[in-house]
Amino acid sequence: xxxxxxxxxxxxxxxxxxxxxxxxxxxxxxxxxxxxxxxxxxxxxxxxxxxxxxxxxxxxxxxxxxxxxxxxxxxxxxxxxxxxxxxxxxxxxxxxxxxxxxxxxxxxxxxxxxxxxxxxxxxxxxxxxxxxxxxxxxxxxxxxxxxxxxxxxxxxxxxxxxxxxxxxxxxxxxxxxxxxxxxxxxxxxxxxxxxxxxxxxxxxxxxxxxxxxxxxxxxxxxxxxxxxxxxxxxxxxxxxxxxxxxxxxxxxxxxxxxxxxxxxxxxxxxxxxxxxxxxxxxxxxxxxxxxxxxxxxxxxxxxxxxxxxxxxxxxxxxxxxxxxxxxxxxxxxxxxxxxxxxxxxxxxxxxxxxxxxxxxxxxxxxxxxxxxxxxxxxxxxxxxxxx
Numbered sequence: 001x002x003x004x005x006x007x008x009x010x011x012x013x014x015x016x017x018x019x020x021x022x023x024x025x026x027x028x029x030x031x032x033x034x035x036x037x038x039x040x041x042x043x044x045x046x047x048x049x050x051x052x053x054x055x056x057x058x059x060x061x062x063x064x065x066x067x068x069x070x071x072x073x074x075x076x077x078x079x080x081x082x083x084x085x086x087x088x089x090x091x092x093x094x095x096x097x098x099x100x101x102x103x104x105x106x107x108x109x110x111x112x113x114x115x116x117x118x119x120x121x122x123x124x125x126x127x128x129x130x131x132x133x134x135x136x137x138x139x140x141x142x143x144x145x146x147x148x149x150x151x152x153x154x155x156x157x158x159x160x161x162x163x164x165x166x167x168x169x170x171x172x173x174x175x176x177x178x179x180x181x182x183x184x185x186x187x188x189x190x191x192x193x194x195x196x197x198x199x200x201x202x203x204x205x206x207x208x209x210x211x212x213x214x215x216x217x218x219x220x221x222x223x224x225x226x227x228x229x230x231x232x233x234x235x236x237x238x239x240x241x242x243x244x245x246x247x248x249x250x251x252x253x254x255x256x257x258x259x260x261x262x263x264x265x266x267x268x269x270x271x272x273x274x275x276x277x278x279x280x281x282x283x284x285x286x287x288x289x290x291x292x293x294x295x296x297x298x299x300x301x302x303x304x305x306x307x308x309x310x311x312x313x314x315x316x317x318x319x320x321x322x323x324x325x326x327x328x329x330x331x332x333x334x335x336x337x338x339x340x341x342x343x344x345x346x347x348x349x350x351x352x353x354x355x356x357x358x359x360x361x362x363x364x365x366x367x368x369x370x371x372x373x374x375x376x377x378x379x380x381x382x383x384x385x386x387x
Contacts, residue, residue, distance in 0.1 A: 031135060031244050039239025043142055051076065051134050060138065063152050069173050072156070075134065087156055087171045090214060101368060108375050116374055120343050124367045135244070139176050139237060151175065157215070159231060159246075161259040165220040166202075166229045172212040180236040182206040185218050188251065189227035190278045193307050196251035199227060225279030226306050228260040260356060262365075264305065266372040270298025280310040284345050284373045289315075289329035301376030303369045309362055312352045315345070338381045346370050 054060060054073065064072055071086045078086065105113055116122075136156060140149040153174025160167045166185055185202035202218045220227075232245040249257045267274030269281055282305050283290070287297035310316060315325045332341035349363035349370060359365035377383070 031246050032248055033135060033242065033244045036234070036241040036243050037239075038241075042238045042240060043144070054136075060136070060154075063138075063154070064173060067173050072173070087158055087169070088212070089158060089160075089169055089171070104368065104372060104375075112375070113371070116371065116378070119339070120346060120374060122346070122367070122371060124364065137235070137242075139174070139178065141176070153177075157233065157244075159229075159259055161229050161261045163222070163261065164217070166216075166218040166231070166259070168215040168217075168231070168233075170210060170212055170215050178210040178235055178237055180206065180208050181210045181215065182234040182236075183216055184232045186230045187220055187227055188230065189222075189224040190251070190306060191224060192278050194251070195278075199223070222261060222263040223277070224263065225277045225304055226260060226262050228257045231259070257356060262306075264303065264366060264369045266301055266303055266369050266376065268298075269300055269302040270296075274302070274304070276304060279304050279306050281305070282310050282313055282316070284370070284377065285333070285341060286315040286326045286329055288326050289333055292330045293333045295380075300380055301373045303366060303373055305366065305369075306356075308355050309352075309365070312355070312362065314348050314352075338377075338383050342374055342377055346374065 061070075061073060064070055075083055075086060108116075134156065136154055138152055138154045140152045142148070143150050151174065153172060153176035155173075155178065156171040158167075158169040158171065160169070166187070168183060183205045186198055187200045187202075188196045189199040191197055200220060202220075205216045207215065228249065228251075230245070230247055230249065232243060232247065235242045235244075246259065249259070251257075263277060265274070267281075269283065269287075274281065281302040283297060283300055283302050285300070287300070290297045290300055305313075314322065315329060316322060329341060329345075332338070332344070346363070349366065350361050352362040354361055354365050356365075363370065
């Protein structure tokens with residue numbers, strides 16, 4: 001008889017592996033895993049653990065080491081590219097700089113971009129890999145006489161919110177295949193303010209004899225400033241059924257959504273084609289301050305931001321602190337201290353905690369857009385003249 005052993009691991013990607021006997025509901029983890037039904041005739045053993053607990057599981061460590069996959073024990077020490085290589089992902093996000101950085105280089109040239117980054121001390125801080133979001137599933141065939149596993153196979157199931165859509169990938173160590181895997185998916189978007197209706201529901205995807213590779217790509221274009229994916233995956237093996245879901249992820253501030261996408265953009269504020277798309281457009285230097293020196297804020301570059309992110313910016317709103325901040329901006333501008341003001345406003349983004357948790361602060365979250373805005377503001381304010 002087949003013996004199914006499921007073990008739980010974790011990383012930023014929201015990687016899964018299936019398991020039995022318990023319902024895991026961890027507010028830090030992206031998933032909840034539940035045993036739906038069990039085949040009593042199967043001499044199966046199912047275990048689940050979080051990544052941090054793997055160090056206490058010598059059998060799993062030995063299995064990965066014997067299969068020359070000890071690198072999978074070190075995912076929390078890797079950057080995104082290294083992690084993708086270890087998991088053998090054919091589709092993944094490169095995080096040396098945020099997505100879209102190459103387009104900035106193409107538009108403004110490497111020399112100017114590098115000088116601007118150096119001038120304003122801009123450093124992109126790669127997000128910390130959250131190893132609490134990986135689960136591991138193992139499938140064992142047991143020796144009926146000795147009660148020991150004759151063979152073991154482990155799967156790492158990776159969920160990624162890509163610019164093109166939602167990608168699910170299986171990384172296998174071993175030789176077995178899973179009987180049946182079914183996947184359902186939904187996408188929610190930020191239509192306006194704090195409204196997050198469901199934007200689309202994907203078709204049920206069911207496959208048999210699942211091994212390694214891309215399990216499914218659900219192509220979904222972005223129509224709002226941000227969206228995120230909810231999934232449910234069901235694994236059936238030898239009559240035992242497991243379900244894993246990230247349905248506990250919500251739009252509430254402070255909730256980590258591991259499968260969220262952003263559609264930020266920099267444009268000219270008064271350009272009719274530059275849409276808010278459910279978010280709001282933000283002047284890095286406030287419109288009020290620009291007017292005080294005779295500048296038209298409609299011709300200034302602005303950043304399309306998530307509604308609740310914009311509400312956190314220090315020069316926005318009618319509070320006493322915001323009014324004082326804008327008055328300080330005017331002082332800088334009237335003194336001709338344009339670069340000092342830009343530097344101050346950009347660095348102040350570091351003080352703003354990301355409500356979506358993942359990025360740490362708004363500086364890191366909007367790094368590309370801040371850089372693009374600086375380059376635009378330099379031209380708008382006449383700070384530099386480049387060929």
